[in-house]
Amino acid sequence: xxxxxxxxxxxxxxxxxxxxxxxxxxxxxxxxxxxxxxxxxxxxxxxxxxxxxxxxxxxxxxxxxxxxxxxxxxxxxxxxxxxxxxxxxxxxxxxxxxxxxxxxxxxxxxxxxxxxxxxxxxxxxxxxxxxxxxxxxxxxxxxxxxxxxxxxxxxxxxxxxxxxxxxxxxxxxxxxxxxxxxxxxxxxxxxxxxxxxxxxxxxxxxxxxxxxxxxxxxxxxxxxxxxxxxxxxxxxxxxxxxxxxxxxxxxxxxxxxxxxxxxxxxxxxxxxxxxxxxxxxxxxxxxxxxxxxxxxxxxxxxxxxxxxxxxxxxxxxxxxxxxxxxxxxxxxxxxxxxxxxxxxxxxxxxxxxxxxxxxxxxxxxxxxxxxxxxxxxx
Amino acid sequence: xxxxxxxxxxxxxxxxxxxxxxxxxxxxxxxxxxxxxxxxxxxxxxxxxxxxxxxxxxxxxxxxxxxxxxxxxxxxxxxxxxxxxxxxxxxxxxxxxxxxxxxxxxxxxxxxxxxxxxxxxxxxxxxxxxxxxxxxxxxxxxxxxxxxxxxxxxxxxxxxxxxxxxxxxxxxxxxxxxxxxxxxxxxxxxxxxxxxxxxxxxxxxxxxxxxxxxxxxxxxxxxxxxxxxxxxxxxxxxxxxxxxxxxxxxxxxxxxxxxxxxxxxxxxxxxxxxxxxxxxxxxxxxxxxxxxxxxxxxxxxxxxxxxxxxxxxxxxxxxxxxxxxxxxxxxxxxxxxxxxxxxxxxxxxxxxxxxxxxxxxxxxxxxxxxxxxxxxxx
Numbered sequence: 153x154x155x156x157x158x159x160x161x162x163x164x165x166x167x168x169x170x171x172x173x174x175x176x177x178x179x180x181x182x183x184x185x186x187x188x189x190x191x192x193x194x195x196x197x198x199x200x201x202x203x204x205x206x207x208x209x210x211x212x213x214x215x216x217x218x219x220x221x222x223x224x225x226x227x228x229x230x231x232x233x234x235x236x237x238x239x240x241x242x243x244x245x246x247x248x249x250x251x252x253x254x255x256x257x258x259x260x261x262x263x264x265x266x267x268x269x270x271x272x273x274x275x276x277x278x279x280x281x282x283x284x285x286x287x288x289x290x291x292x293x294x295x296x297x298x299x300x301x302x303x304x305x306x307x308x309x310x311x312x313x314x315x316x317x318x319x320x321x322x323x324x325x326x327x328x329x330x331x332x333x334x335x336x337x338x339x340x341x342x343x344x345x346x347x348x349x350x351x352x353x354x355x356x357x358x359x360x361x362x363x364x365x366x367x368x369x370x371x372x373x374x375x376x377x378x379x380x381x382x383x384x385x386x387x388x389x390x391x392x393x394x395x396x397x398x399x400x401x402x403x404x405x406x407x408x409x410x411x412x413x414x415x416x417x418x419x420x421x422x423x424x425x426x427x428x429x430x431x432x433x434x435x436x437x438x439x440x441x442x443x444x445x446x447x448x449x450x451x452x453x454x455x456x457x458x459x460x461x462x463x464x465x466x467x468x469x470x471x472x473x474x475x476x477x478x479x480x481x482x483x484x485x486x487x488x489x490x491x492x493x494x495x496x497x498x499x500x501x502x503x504x505x506x507x508x509x510x511x512x513x514x515x516x517x518x519x520x521x522x523x524x525x526x527x528x529x530x
Numbered sequence: 531x532x533x534x535x536x537x538x539x540x541x542x543x544x545x546x547x548x549x550x551x552x553x554x555x556x557x558x559x560x561x562x563x564x565x566x567x568x569x570x571x572x573x574x575x576x577x578x579x580x581x582x583x584x585x586x587x588x589x590x591x592x593x594x595x596x597x598x599x600x601x602x603x604x605x606x607x608x609x610x611x612x613x614x615x616x617x618x619x620x621x622x623x624x625x626x627x628x629x630x631x632x633x634x635x636x637x638x639x640x641x642x643x644x645x646x647x648x649x650x651x652x653x654x655x656x657x658x659x660x661x662x663x664x665x666x667x668x669x670x671x672x673x674x675x676x677x678x679x680x681x682x683x684x685x686x687x688x689x690x691x692x693x694x695x696x697x698x699x700x701x702x703x704x705x706x707x708x709x710x711x712x713x714x715x716x717x718x719x720x721x722x723x724x725x726x727x728x729x730x731x732x733x734x735x736x737x738x739x740x741x742x743x744x745x746x747x748x749x750x751x752x753x754x755x756x757x758x759x760x761x762x763x764x765x766x767x768x769x770x771x772x773x774x775x776x777x778x779x780x781x782x783x784x785x786x787x788x789x790x791x792x793x794x795x796x797x798x799x800x801x802x803x804x805x806x807x808x809x810x811x812x813x814x815x816x817x818x819x820x821x822x823x824x825x826x827x828x829x830x831x832x833x834x835x836x837x838x839x840x841x842x843x844x845x846x847x848x849x850x851x852x853x854x855x856x857x858x859x860x861x862x863x864x865x866x867x868x869x870x871x872x873x874x875x876x877x878x879x880x881x882x883x884x885x886x887x888x889x890x891x892x893x894x895x896x897x898x899x900x901x902x903x904x905x906x907x908x
Contacts, residue, residue, distance in 0.1 A: 243807070297793075
């Protein structure tokens with residue numbers, strides 16, 4: 153999405169726009185890069201939660217999808233995806249076991265475990281149906297969230313095997329890749345822990361191990377490292393975080409939130425403050441310490457989003473810049489795009505129209521996609 | 531919700547729980563306090579978005595509801611609420627004018643404006659139907675978001691009148707009340723700007739002015755100030771912010787997110803880190819600088835939620851405290867509760883069961899309420 157493309161007046165703001173051409177280009181570019189490194193791609197679908205985008209990813213060569221929850225897996229299995237990995241250390245309780253069994257009857261299924269207890273609980277809950285899925289052992293590569301310590305992975309794998317589960321491999325999410333200049337070091341950590349734990353598992357007799365790495369920042373690093381597959385999510389849309397980490401440019405932003413200027417405070421020297429009708433209830437509230445603000449504005453790289461409340465974005469336009477007028481429509485780039493489709497029932501798909509001709513640079517609405525897995529938190 | 535009430539095994543986490551008895555008590559207590567100060571109560575329904583809760587509020591004496599968007603107004607009007615105030619400086623464009631007209635035919639309707647331009651645009655878009663609503667002039671009382679400067683309110687009101695709109699009064703949202711010890715000063719600011727602007731409007735011939743103040747923190751201050759009505763939202767549920775500002779106790783928390791321990795790192799000295807299956811996609815990501823963390827845990831006042839990602843809460847239990855076990859269910863208190871119902875299709879309504887007897891302290895599931903206005907951002 154380039155700047156200065158007009159939003160049709162029929163769009164009631166705030167509204168999530170997806171630029172189909174940029175989306176397709178992002179999908180193709182990463183698919184090619186991953187294939188050229190000899191890795192397989194299993195994109196994380198929690199970012200979009202939209203079956204039509206899953207189809208584009210599969211058509212570009214993805215082997216299957218990654219999801220975060222059983223509920224997301226159910227939606228994508230129902231929409232024809234045949235190979236799903238729930239990359240989460242599931243604790244199976246209550247109604248989850250029958251759901252996993254039903255899912256395993258429909259699609260190839262892998263799920264995460266990160267502890268001996270988790271592996272035993274999973275096996276016990278599945279009982280005679282343990283063969284409907286494979287497990288992937290989660291490792292902590294430095295993010296300090298879930299994941300076994302690399303030197304504990306073999307113990308978890310042996311416990312899983314002893315409980316009757318098939319161990320397919322190892323995975324990690326290098327969440328500490330999120331920060332300016334952090335991707336290279338995090339990619340090295342990811343590769344190192346996958347290699348170390350794989351060596352221990354091989355010594356314990358495990359073979360043909362999948363080594364699954366993650367994250368859009370590390371997927372952009374040129375060296376494949378030890379991973380046999382990667383699980384980036386954000387790359388399809390990009391967002392203000394990726395922009396400020398240097399992983400994409402404004403022209404690579406495929407998802408924005410169309411919004412309207414509802415309040416203004418001009419400064420005497422030019423610029424001033426504008427309030428837009430998009431807040432945390434459509435943009436999400438993520439704001440890492442290193443970010444320049446709560447979002448970015450397409451076409452106004454000089455502006456800063458200094459505050460978000462539920463239905464307001466407060467944007468500062470610096471001295472000497474043009475303060476947008478009342479009713480003007482702007483495109484907000486969210487900090488963390490994974491939160492955004494989850495906040496709406498559907499997104500508006502657009503293409504640039506007449507970009508080559510003077511005087512007609514308006515988005516054309518080409519489709520509307522339901523966010524079929526919205527809200528599937530469990 | 532008190533600590534150590536067990537969550538039924540049929541609850542698939544993460545799941546939003548509402549304790550009906552605490553909800554009802556919170557609704558009644560604030561209704562009584564507001565009435566005793568001679569003010570009218572118009573609760574903000576953006577917090578819950580649930581018609582059943584609106585009914586409880588109306589039954590307790592609310593004169594009507596406040597909402598943030600036209601979409602929320604449509605849902606509550608359809609559910610029988612006869613008096614709605616969209617407390618937002620609407621910029622009416624695209625399909626919004628016909629929606630406002632339809633709404634004005636069903637319910638008594640007030641909307642916000644904060645500028646001469648906004649008032650003229652509203653009147654122009656409504657045309658001959660300008661009489662279907664009344665406008666309230668928004669004032670900035672120190673939050674520095676939307677709202678006219680108090681000394682500019684009369685100019686906006688005159689422009690609205692000249693354009694054919696009826697001016698019902700003034701409103702402000704003292705958002706700077708959110709902070710420890712900030713409520714008193716913000717309540718004074720609110721009262722002062724309402725009084726000053728009302729004086730100017732009366733001098734310009736406006737009569738019978740509604741003076742509408744806001745916010746749960748200022749609604750808890752004992753002195754009514756100048757406001758004739760108040761618009762608190764959070765008070766029905768309370769949340770970790772209200773708790774840490776001292777406006778409620780743990781026993782006043784009516785909404786929690788049931789979650790499960792999925793990963794653990796015990797420390798040698800006791801305590802350690804637990805990871806729960808509730809993240810920003812069910813809790814929201816608000817984290818003011820003065821907050822102790824990203825959420826609180828009911829029954830573990832000593833713990834800290836040090837990080838949230840989309841599907842993980844990382845909780846530190848200090849040295850010497852008990853680290854919850856795998857699969858244990860905890861109740862997370864979100865920092866900012868208004869974000870939570872908006873993230874789910876429905877909530878589970880519970881009551882404490884057997885609280886007086888030993889050995890049987892389990893929530894009883896008494897209802898399930900759809901979040902009818904979820905996602906109505908425009």
